[in-house]
Amino acid sequence: MPEEISPTQLGSRPKLGDFDAVIIGAGMAGASLAYELASHMRVLVLERESQPGYHTTGRSAALFSEIYGNDIVRALSRASRAFLEAPGAGFAEHPLLTPRGTLFFAAAGQIEQLHALHGEVAPRSAVVRWFEADELRGRLPALRPEFAQAGLFEPDASDIDVHALHQGYLRGARQQGATLICDAELESASYVRDRWTVQSRAGQCSAALLVNAAGAWADDLAQMAGAAPLDLAPLRRTALVFEDHQAWDSRNWPLAVDIDEQLYFKPDAGRLLASPADETPSPPCDAQPDEFDVAVLLDRLERMTLLRPKRITGRWAGLRTFAPDRTPVAGFDAHAANFFWLAGQGGYGIQTAPALALLSASLILGKPVPDRLAAQGVTAQGLSARRFERVQPAEN
Numbered sequence: 001m002p003e004e005i006s007p008t009q010l011g012s013r014p015k016l017g018d019f020d021a022v023i024i025g026a027g028m029a030g031a032s033l034a035y036e037l038a039s040h041m042r043v044l045v046l047e048r049e050s051q052p053g054y055h056t057t058g059r060s061a062a063l064f065s066e067i068y069g070n071d072i073v074r075a076l077s078r079a080s081r082a083f084l085e086a087p088g089a090g091f092a093e094h095p096l097l098t099p100r101g102t103l104f105f106a107a108a109g110q111i112e113q114l115h116a117l118h119g120e121v122a123p124r125s126a127v128v129r130w131f132e133a134d135e136l137r138g139r140l141p142a143l144r145p146e147f148a149q150a151g152l153f154e155p156d157a158s159d160i161d162v163h164a165l166h167q168g169y170l171r172g173a174r175q176q177g178a179t180l181i182c183d184a185e186l187e188s189a190s191y192v193r194d195r196w197t198v199q200s201r202a203g204q205c206s207a208a209l210l211v212n213a214a215g216a217w218a219d220d221l222a223q224m225a226g227a228a229p230l231d232l233a234p235l236r237r238t239a240l241v242f243e244d245h246q247a248w249d250s251r252n253w254p255l256a257v258d259i260d261e262q263l264y265f266k267p268d269a270g271r272l273l274a275s276p277a278d279e280t281p282s283p284p285c286d287a288q289p290d291e292f293d294v295a296v297l298l299d300r301l302e303r304m305t306l307l308r309p310k311r312i313t314g315r316w317a318g319l320r321t322f323a324p325d326r327t328p329v330a331g332f333d334a335h336a337a338n339f340f341w342l343a344g345q346g347g348y349g350i351q352t353a354p355a356l357a358l359l360s361a362s363l364i365l366g367k368p369v370p371d372r373l374a375a376q377g378v379t380a381q382g383l384s385a386r387r388f389e390r391v392q393p394a395e396n
C-alpha cells in the first residue's frame, strides 16, 4: 500500500504539502495512474473511503475479454493484456489472469446478431470460434436448448484477480514515492495562479495538476472544481453468487452471456456468479441490490438455463459509469486548466486499466502515445474529454 497517513495523526485540517499531481479517487483508475506517474512526479492520492476498493472496483465480475465493448474498448483491452500477463517482478504473488473463456450464446432468432459480432471481432481478436448447437450445449449443459442454437467462443478470455491488481498498483505507487490518504473526501478545489488549492477532510494541499478519478462521482467532482460535467451516467448493475440445486461440475465453464446481454453467469470459487446485466440509472452512491433486479435475474435463469439457485451466498450492486458514447474518458478538460479526466470506464475499467493508465501518464507527461498502445489502435483523440465539445452555431 502507498504510504498511508490517517487524518487523526494529522490533526484537524493540516497542511499535506505541495505536489505535482493530486489524484482524487483510489479505485482501479486512481491507483493505476498513481503507479504510472509516481516515478516521474510527486503524487498524492486522496480517497474518501477508508478502503480504496470499496466502490465499483471491489464489485466487478472480474473478467478480461478482448471482444467485449466497442472498438475503442477492445483496443484498450488488447493493449492491456501484456501487462496483465506479465506485470513485472514483485507486482503480485500469483498470476493476475486465470483462463476462463467467454461464450456468447444465441437463440434461433438471434443467429444474425451472433454472425454480426463474429464479423466485427474476428479480424482483430486473437482467436474466436463459432460453436454449432451441439458443441455449445456440450460446453455449457446448463443452457436450455432453445436458447443455445449457436455460440461464439473466445478461449483467451480470463478471470482477473482484481484485488491483486489493485493492491499491486497501490503498493507499486508507494514504492515509487506516492502518498495515499484515505478518509480524505475532497471538499473544494480552486485553481489560482497556476496551481490547484485542494481542501479535503484530511487536510489541505496544493498541486500543479488535479486528476479526476472519482468513478461515479466524476461529474460532481468536476463541478466542484469549476469544470463542466460530461454527462457521465452511473448505471447500477446487480450480481448474485449462489449454490445450485444440481451438482454441476462447472469448474471449466466459460463466462456465458446471451447475445442481447440480458444474463451472464460464470463459476466463482465452487459456486456460480450471475447477473441480469441491468443498467439502472442511479445517482452516485453506495449502490445496493434491488429486490426487483434479483427477481429479474432469477426469472431469466429459469427461462434460459436449467440453473436453480438453492442458496444465495452473496449479492451486491455496483455503479458502472458511462460517457454518452460508452467510451472511457482519458484526457485534459477542454477549458479548466490542468484538470485531467480518467473516468467513464463503464463495465471495462478493470480490464482496460493498464492501457488507460499508461495513456493518461503519457499525456500528462507530454509524451506521445506509447507504441504498444498505438499498435492496437489506441489514440488520444478517441478518449479525449474534448470530443464532447459542442460545435457552436455560426453567428450571422
Ligand SMILES: Cc1cc2nc3c(=O)[nH]c(=O)nc-3n(C[C@H](O)[C@H](O)[C@H](O)COP(=O)(O)OP(=O)(O)OC[C@H]3O[C@@H](n4cnc5c(N)ncnc54)[C@H](O)[C@@H]3O)c2cc1C
Binding pocket: 024, 025, 026, 027, 028, 029, 030, 046, 047, 048, 049, 052, 053, 054, 055, 056, 057, 058, 059, 060, 061, 062, 063, 064, 184, 185, 186, 187, 213, 214, 215, 216, 217, 221, 237, 238, 239, 275, 317, 318, 319, 320, 321, 342, 343, 345, 346, 347, 348, 349, 350, 351, 352
Ligand atoms: C457488477 C459489475 C461488474 C463489472 N464487471 C467488470 C468486468 O468483468 N471487467 C471489467 O473490466 N470491469 C468490470 N466492471 C467495471 C469496473 O468495476 C469499473 O469500470 C472500475 O472499477 C472503475 O474504477 P474507478 O476507479 O473508476 O471507480 P471506483 O472504484 O468507484 O473508484 C472511484 C473512487 O473515487 C472515490 N471518490 C469519489 N468522490 C470522491 C471525493 N470527492 N473525494 C475523494 N474520493 C472520492 C470513491 O470513494 C471511489 O473509491 C464491473 C462493474 C460492476 C458494478
